[in-house]
Amino acid sequence: ESRPSAAVPSTATAPRPAADGRRTTKHFLMCRPEHFTVEYAINPWMDPAAGADREKAIRQWEELRSAYEGLGHRVSLIEPVEGLPDMVFAANGALVVEGRVYGARFKHAERAAEGPAYLEWFVRNGFDRVHEPAFTNEGEGDFLTLDHVILAGTGFRTDLAAHSEAQEFLGRPVVTLRLVDPRFYHLDTALFPLNGHNVAYFPGAFSPGSQEVLRRLFPHALIADEDDAVVLGLNAVSDGTHVVVNAEATGLRRTLEREGFEVVPVDMSELRKAGGGPKCCTLEIRG
Numbered sequence: 542e543s544r545p546s547a548a549v550p551s552t553a554t555a556p557r558p559a560a561d562g563r564r565t566t567k568h569f570l571m572c573r574p575e576h577f578t579v580e581y582a583i584n585p586w587m588d589p590a591a592g593a594d595r596e597k598a599i600r601q602w603e604e605l606r607s608a609y610e611g612l613g614h615r616v617s618l619i620e621p622v623e624g625l626p627d628m629v630f631a632a633n634g635a636l637v638v639e640g641r642v643y644g645a646r647f648k649h650a651e652r653a654a655e656g657p658a659y660l661e662w663f664v665r666n667g668f669d670r671v672h673e674p675a676f677t678n679e680g681e682g683d684f685l686t687l688d689h690v691i692l693a694g695t696g697f698r699t700d701l702a703a704h705s706e707a708q709e710f711l712g713r714p715v716v717t718l719r720l721v722d723p724r725f726y727h728l729d730t731a732l733f734p735l736n737g738h739n740v741a742y743f744p745g746a747f748s749p750g751s752q753e754v755l756r757r758l759f760p761h762a763l764i765a766d767e768d769d770a771v772v773l774g775l776n777a778v779s780d781g782t783h784v785v786v787n788a789e790a791t792g793l794r795r796t797l798e799r800e801g802f803e804v805v806p807v808d809m810s811e812l813r814k815a816g817g818g819p820k821c822c823t824l825e826i827r828g
């Protein structure tokens with residue numbers, strides 16, 4: 542939006558980098574993976590027979606938390622609940638915009654109890670504008686908030702009806718995007734906001750119509766390739782300057798650096814065995 546339009550004479554010859562030099566200090570909610578296991582399979586990444594190393598997952602999660610704190614972000618914690626091995630994926634717990642908390646309602650019975658657990662955290666912590674959802678939705682896993690629009694995924698987890706429910710409760714325009722590749726079952730596995738007005742994404746995760754919508758909304762988006770997507774490189778968290786991203790997403794890291802972002806690589810390989818990366822472990826509390 543700060544780019545010169547074609548009608549305005551410009552002396553600039555090289556395109557401007559995507560990073561605009563602004564960063565925001567954020568408040569995140571996280572859940573230590575104390576009960577983490579891979580004991581059921583609700584996405585193609587999960588293999589109960591292969592299992593996962595909980596101690597390693599905890600170490601990787603602690604590094605993610607330190608990375609945020611090192612960048613000056615505030616991290617709050619929700620108490621992990623025994624028997625909810627995926628509760629570490631806090632992004633799915635709610636969508637919080639301007640202090641309004643739109644609760645989650647999970648698609649799979651295995652995670653159903655997480656919705657009320659997260660809502661209760663917000664109520665106990667003084668949030669009084671809370672909406673218990675009527676429709677299936679997995680919080681920030683499928684809702685990504687930019688300055689003027691909320692992008693919403695559907696196709697695997699979140700119901701289309703939840704998009705309009707969220708729009709009505711939050712008073713912000715919600716744009717539907719259709720996910721078509723089961724490996725990228727949540728929107729946040731295929732796209733992340735670079736700042737309030739631009740995104741990075743892997744086009745192959747979206748239907749043709751949704752790819753067109755993304756091209757129209759974000760003509761200057763960073764396009765990631767399949768190699769970056771299959772290590773969950775798009776499951777990243779940007780504060781506008783720094784991008785916390787899976788270390789193995791080497792192509793995406795180079796693109797981000799070229800565009801003026803500072804890359805903060807993290808190793809989330811153990812949590813990826815449940816289909817999660819840094820963003821999945823992170824619920825942003827806005828306002």
Ligand code: ARG
Nearest residue numbers: 584630632682727815817821
């Ligand atoms: N095993 C979890 C599930 O399938 C992973 C959730 C990842 N979270 C996310 N925001 N993409 O529900």
